[in-house]
Amino acid sequence: MNASERSEKLAQHNLHDKPKGLLAGLSQRLARTSASIVGQVQSLLRRRPTLDAEFFDELEAILLQADVGIKTTTRLLSGLSRNLKDGGQGRTVSGDDVLKVLKDEIVTVLGPPEPLGEAMESPTVIMVVGVNGTGKTTTVGKLCYRFRKSGSQVILGATDTFRAAAIDQLEIWGNRAGARVIRHEEGADPAAVAYDACQAAKARGADYVILDTAGRLHTHVNLMRELEKVKRVVEREIPGAPHEVLLALDATSGQNGLIQATTFKEAVEVSGIALTKLDGTAKGGVILAIRDSLGIPVKLIGIGEGIEDLRDFDPNEFADAVFQDLE
Amino acid sequence: MFENLTARFQETFRKLRGKGKLSEADVDEALREIRIALLEADVNFKVVRDFVSNVRERAVGQEVASSLTPGQQVIKIVSAELTRLMGGREAKIQHSPKPPTVIMVVGLQGSGKTTTVAKLGHLMKRQGRKPLLVAADTRRPAAIKQLQVLGEKIGIEVFATHEGDDAVQVASSGVARGKFLGCDMVLVDTAGRLHVDDELMAELGRMQKEILPQEVLLVVDAMTGQDAVNVASSFDERLELSGVVLTKLDGDARGGAALSTRAVTGKPIKFVGVGEKVDALEPFHPDRMASRILGMGDILSLIEKAEAGYDQTKAGELAEKLRTADFTLEDFQDQLEQMQKIGPLDEILSMIPGMARIKGVGDMKVDDGRLRQVGAIINSMTPEERKNPGIIGGSRRRRIAKGSGVRVQDVNVLLRQFDQVKGMLKQFGGSGKAQRRAMRKGIIPFMQ
Ligand SMILES: Nc1nc2c(ncn2[C@@H]2O[C@H](COP(=O)(O)OP(=O)(O)O)[C@@H](O)[C@H]2O)c(=O)[nH]1
Ligand SMILES: [Mg+2]
Numbered sequence: 001m002n003a004s005e006r007s008e009k010l011a012q013h014n015l016h017d018k019p020k021g022l023l024a025g026l027s028q029r030l031a032r033t034s035a036s037i038v039g040q041v042q043s044l045l046r047r048r049p050t051l052d053a054e055f056f057d058e059l060e061a062i063l064l065q066a067d068v069g070i071k072t073t074t075r076l077l078s079g080l081s082r083n084l085k086d087g088g089q090g091r092t093v094s095g096d097d098v099l100k101v102l103k104d105e106i107v108t109v110l111g112p113p114e115p116l117g118e119a120m121e122s123p124t125v126i127m128v129v130g131v132n133g134t135g136k137t138t139t140v141g142k143l144c145y146r147f148r149k150s151g152s153q154v155i156l157g158a159t160d161t162f163r164a165a166a167i168d169q170l171e172i173w174g175n176r177a178g179a180r181v182i183r184h185e186e187g188a189d190p191a192a193v194a195y196d197a198c199q200a201a202k203a204r205g206a207d208y209v210i211l212d213t214a215g216r217l218h219t220h221v222n223l224m225r226e227l228e229k230v231k232r233v234v235e236r237e238i239p240g241a242p243h244e245v246l247l248a249l250d251a252t253s254g255q256n257g258l259i260q261a262t263t264f265k266e267a268v269e270v271s272g273i274a275l276t277k278l279d280g281t282a283k284g285g286v287i288l289a290i291r292d293s294l295g296i297p298v299k300l301i302g303i304g305e306g307i308e309d310l311r312d313f314d315p316n317e318f319a320d321a322v323f324q325d326l327e
Numbered sequence: 328m329f330e331n332l333t334a335r336f337q338e339t340f341r342k343l344r345g346k347g348k349l350s351e352a353d354v355d356e357a358l359r360e361i362r363i364a365l366l367e368a369d370v371n372f373k374v375v376r377d378f379v380s381n382v383r384e385r386a387v388g389q390e391v392a393s394s395l396t397p398g399q400q401v402i403k404i405v406s407a408e409l410t411r412l413m414g415g416r417e418a419k420i421q422h423s424p425k426p427p428t429v430i431m432v433v434g435l436q437g438s439g440k441t442t443t444v445a446k447l448g449h450l451m452k453r454q455g456r457k458p459l460l461v462a463a464d465t466r467r468p469a470a471i472k473q474l475q476v477l478g479e480k481i482g483i484e485v486f487a488t489h490e491g492d493d494a495v496q497v498a499s500s501g502v503a504r505g506k507f508l509g510c511d512m513v514l515v516d517t518a519g520r521l522h523v524d525d526e527l528m529a530e531l532g533r534m535q536k537e538i539l540p541q542e543v544l545l546v547v548d549a550m551t552g553q554d555a556v557n558v559a560s561s562f563d564e565r566l567e568l569s570g571v572v573l574t575k576l577d578g579d580a581r582g583g584a585a586l587s588t589r590a591v592t593g594k595p596i597k598f599v600g601v602g603e604k605v606d607a608l609e610p611f612h613p614d615r616m617a618s619r620i621l622g623m624g625d626i627l628s629l630i631e632k633a634e635a636g637y638d639q640t641k642a643g644e645l646a647e648k649l650r651t652a653d654f655t656l657e658d659f660q661d662q663l664e665q666m667q668k669i670g671p672l673d674e675i676l677s678m679i680p681g682m683a684r685i686k687g688v689g690d691m692k693v694d695d696g697r698l699r700q701v702g703a704i705i706n707s708m709t710p711e712e713r714k715n716p717g718i719i720g721g722s723r724r725r726r727i728a729k730g731s732g733v734r735v736q737d738v739n740v741l742l743r744q745f746d747q748v749k750g751m752l753k754q755f756g757g758s759g760k761a762q763r764r765a766m767r768k769g770i771i772p773f774m775q
Contacts, residue, residue: 066553067552067554070367131578133438133548134437135436163473164474164476164477165469165470165472165475166469166473169468172469218578219578250550252554252558253552254551255367255581256550259579259580277521280435281554281558282552285552286552
């Protein structure tokens with residue numbers, strides 16, 4: 001099967017379960033992500049049918065430019081060359097073989113897809129955390145819309161009481177998605193907002209509480225303490241909560257993403273990542289290092305600014321999309 | 328992580344010790360580690376490749392200074408080259424000869440544009456200008472409100488219409504409004520957009536044609552990875568940027584994007600953002616950035632120590648200015664502003680290479696009130712007076728005291744201290760250690 005047949009098949013396959021407009025958008029957007037990698041690997045394979053040191057140098061270049069980071073890249077490539085040696089005795093190894101092995105490695109590192117945490121008994125509480133500007137509020141809005149579409153009741157907590165007009169921003173998303181927003185005034189204690197949101201959810205029998213927290217750099221210790229306090233309040237008010245602590249991670253971020261994930265995990269036990277802005281040209285390769293060293297899975301991806309531009313993260317689909325034109 | 332790097336380097340040093348000229352092997356060995364350091368700092372892969380090969384060419388065959396190991400010599404070359412590449416200190420805002428000066432602030436979503444607009448406005452206002460902020464981000468929910476809230480906080484007028492309005496139209500009306508109000512600066516906040524979004528990039532192009540800004544500043548998040556080059560070059564191709572603002576440097580990202588954007592656009596980094604508050608904006612210092620990107624503060628200060636006493640070029644630009652006569656009250660004021668914004672003293676000190684290692688530094692306390700007072704006094708001087716304090720006679724002193732709300736004696740004291748410090752510096756002349764001692768004792772008179 002050549003590349004175009006394959007992508008057509010993939011498209012048809014997807015048509016069954018996704019509306020056409022959305023799909024067109026998704027594949028187009030992911031194509032942007034993959035285009036340059038794909039182009040590079042293709043030209044690389046054309047130029048070098050044999051596997052030598054230079055070949056590996058070029059593979060290394062591709063991974064590094066995807067923000068995979070030098071450590072993980074080195075690890076992936078040594079795994080790759082080991083695999084090729086073990087399995088490839090006596091036969092010529094093609095570029096296709098190499099890619100398949102590399103892709104398998106990546107999928108293995110990323111692990112199987114994992115669903116969002118759910119409470120046994122409503123409400124499910126989700127906290128969205130992260131550094132400034134990664135797309136927390138937008139992700140909260142999109143997620144809220146997803147739950148609303150499936151008929152659930154959602155309460156949003158405007159726990160970002162710091163950034164100017166952050167509360168209004170969430171309110172607009174709440175209106176779009178049809179959810180009530182629990183808000184205090186700017187500068188109020190975020191833990192108090194979280195408390196009220198939990199109370200409101202219990203009183204109304206809501207299915208979900210989503211807390212939009214203020215962006216904070218993980219280096220500001222007092223702000224991290226503040227976040228821990230929000231989480232403690234949630235824990236106290238609703239047993240078993242929060243059921244999901246999502247770190248909004250910008251796909252354009254480089255190796256600092258790993259440090260962010262490490263620090264946020266230490267503070268509030270991050271359970272999943274929402275990888276945002278994948279509609280750009282950044283690849284978000286740092287998630288490999290994050291999964292590898294911290295075990296935090298990516299659960300959601302953001303592929304645009306629209307309310308529907310949220311997808312579940314599927315490692316296979318993701319790796320496929322990255323390399324789709326090559327198989 | 329960095330400890331590892333430092334350890335690896337020391338290993339490299341040991342192996343390389345005791346040679347007269349840098350051989351290819353010496354250089355390659357050290358550059359292998361440099362390459363890793365740069366990649367870990369998110370400098371773009373291709374930029375790293377070019378950089379490393381340039382340094383290699385330059386370094387092989389160089390004489391190793393007697394006090395350094397070959398490895399140290401290579402790092403010294405690397406850090407000088409990084410500093411040079413990131414270029415000119417404090418590229419300032421270009422002001423239009425025919426006010427208002429119009430500045431467009433552009434960038435990806437979430438990079439920090441709105442905050443940067445407010446910070447720039449605040450800075451301009453403190454410099455005695457009259458800015459207008461224009462809310463041309465009509466796309467993101469509550470972006471207009473965000474700018475309005477910030478404007479109110481800093482007492483600067485904001486021109487805004489409604490969400491969903493045509494951004495080009497808003498920008499153009501905003502500039503007209505600025506003229507009408509007699510503002511000398513108009514700062515235009517734009518919606519975040521992807522560099523591959525043709526439609527929205529074209530919108531920026533139209534806006535630029537319409538309002539003809541003196542400056543188009545690209546805001547880049549310091550945490551950006553490899554993609555920084557694509558972003559910067561796309562925006563530059565479309566808009567011919569005049570400069571870059573690097574934000575969120577108060578985090579611990581090593582900030583390789585600074586080098587990447589500079590390498591692909593050639594445009595200077597004009598400011599850095601170091602916090603969420605409106606006064607957390609600073610001029611860019613290539614030398615600090617170089618040592619941050621290398622992540623080798625320790626090694627660099629080791630090298631500096633080794634060199635102290637005979638290599639004066641290494642002590643940095645400030646020291647250079649301190650030593651020569653052209654250290655002016657303006658530089659002094661600049662230092663003060665840094666301090667006021669950065670906050671805790673130990674943080675400031677850790678940014679001055681070598682400073683943290685001086686005994687007793689940790690015990691110093693900054694007298695905040697005095698610091699503010701000194702700042703106010705210098706602020707009330709004319710640029711001419713700052714450059715040439717000699718001209719400040721009695722009547723000027725009275726005017727300055729009045730302008731800054733202090734007593735004439737306070738102005739006198741400051742001028743005297745400044746004089747003393749300059750004298751002292753001249754006297755100390757050469758050695759880095761002596762300069763630092765002078766700095767500690769004199770330049771910073773409000774530290775006890
Ligand atoms: N292109 C794109 N932009 C996004 C995505 N998610 C969020 N954004 C934009 O990123 C900016 C910052 O988002 P916001 O939700 O305010 O970030 P927060 O500060 O983390 O709450 C806004 O302009 C959003 O529209 C995404 O998946 N793709
Ligand atoms: Mg937010």
